[in-house]
Amino acid sequence: MTYQKKTGLGRGLSALLNDSEPAPAAPSKPQSQSQAPAPKEDNTSPGNISFIKLTEIEVNPFQPRTEFDPVALNELAESIQVQGLIQPITVRKVSDNSYQLISGERRLRASKIAGIDEIPAYIRTANDQQMLEMALIENIQRENLNSIEVALSFQRMIDECSLKQEELGDRVSKNRSTVTNYLRLLKLPPAIQASIRDNQISMGHAKAILGLDDVDKQLFIHDEIVKGGLSVRKAEELVRDIQQEKKKKGPAQRQLFAPEYRKIEDDLASKFATRVKLKVQGKGKGAIEIPFLSEDDLSRILELLDW
Incomplete structure (x- = not known):
């Protein structure tokens, strides 16, 4: 269907509805059955x-x-x-x-x-x-529409109404960068989109995750946010760590967050009830890092290691 731009559409819903004049009040219903019925009008x-x-x-x-x-x-x-x-x-x-x-x-x-x-x-x-x-x-x-519903609505307006992002921004009174940020959410894996929809993670978390191009790494960060209740700031720090690690790695080095490594980290994290990090170097070398928060926490971890 060809879209023809009309004057005033940029004002949003009121313009689309042609509400240039106040809407008439809702008709009142009869108050008493004893009153003689008035001739019925076609409203x-x-x-x-x-x-x-x-x-x-x-x-x-x-x-x-x-x-x-x-x-x-x-x-x-x-x-x-x-x-x-x-x-x-x-x-x-x-x-x-x-x-x-x-x-x-x-x-x-x-x-x-x-x-x-x-x-x-x-x-x-x-x-x-x-x-x-x-x-x-x-x-x-509406304020209570979740970010994924907004993103899907934006995408539908672009696809089905043949709008450009600038025109869409005019329709919904948002700048182009805001529209772009919402549309980028639809590039995330379905599991992450579902978490945004269900308010398990915020749009701020999603923007941090979008800093990574690799789907496995995006899912890893998502799991860390959900399991650890990470703030947006912590999620951004974790993304930066991964980005810096990527720059350090040589071409022959195995991927740090390959599925098998991620599973090892998850299993160790469950065993020690704390986040465990694998640091993988070239030629199969590496280290396991187990952080602790206090001396008591260290003692707990040592007991688990039968130290």
Whole structure:
């Protein structure tokens, strides 16, 4: 699909939604069954807000967000049961009695949990590309979106909306270097991406890991961060150590972090309950380094060695 740049798109979601004027207030529902029913108006044309049955709304196929906190959803559902849904969702009309969600999936899910039948919705006109941009920008602007979800959203906007990184930065109000840093996360091995997604490591840790090109070394640093609870600063120091070690090694020397060496280090670290480092030199020579934190720690290690 060919993307045509439109005036005002750089302002983000509000421009995409054409919100040049305040949105009309959500219509109030009848307060009493005894009142004579007023003639029913058709408020389901684009530009209006109307109450729509949840069964008539399908989720946005372009939704970039993949996970929703069940605790937060239940809390929102309880609030909706008491106060109702204050902020309408946004949908586009597909056909009579059929709508597609543009933004507000968290509110839609919570409303289903709350057991309500209808939800206030702002009805818009949008094509598939605009749907994608609106959904991506709306999600990117959320503070609780994890870094991998942001990176995937950026990549989708580049691939599916034919945007350059500078144009993407304009859409989401971020500079190019920030966009680039997020996109680089997608070059990391899947195991590391999963740790970022699950908040086991931070984006700062990931940036340190990206200082290494070798996948085995990246995975080694990742394992050290997770197992040892290393800070970003410690992770950066460890990466620098590996980079300096690489410069010292000759072409005939075996890789320090080859799988067999890494396994030996891991096994020794488990035995001594401390990080163990192998220092491998040429011609099969090397040393094993076992650090200790105090005299008591040294005594503990010596006992394990049957000293």
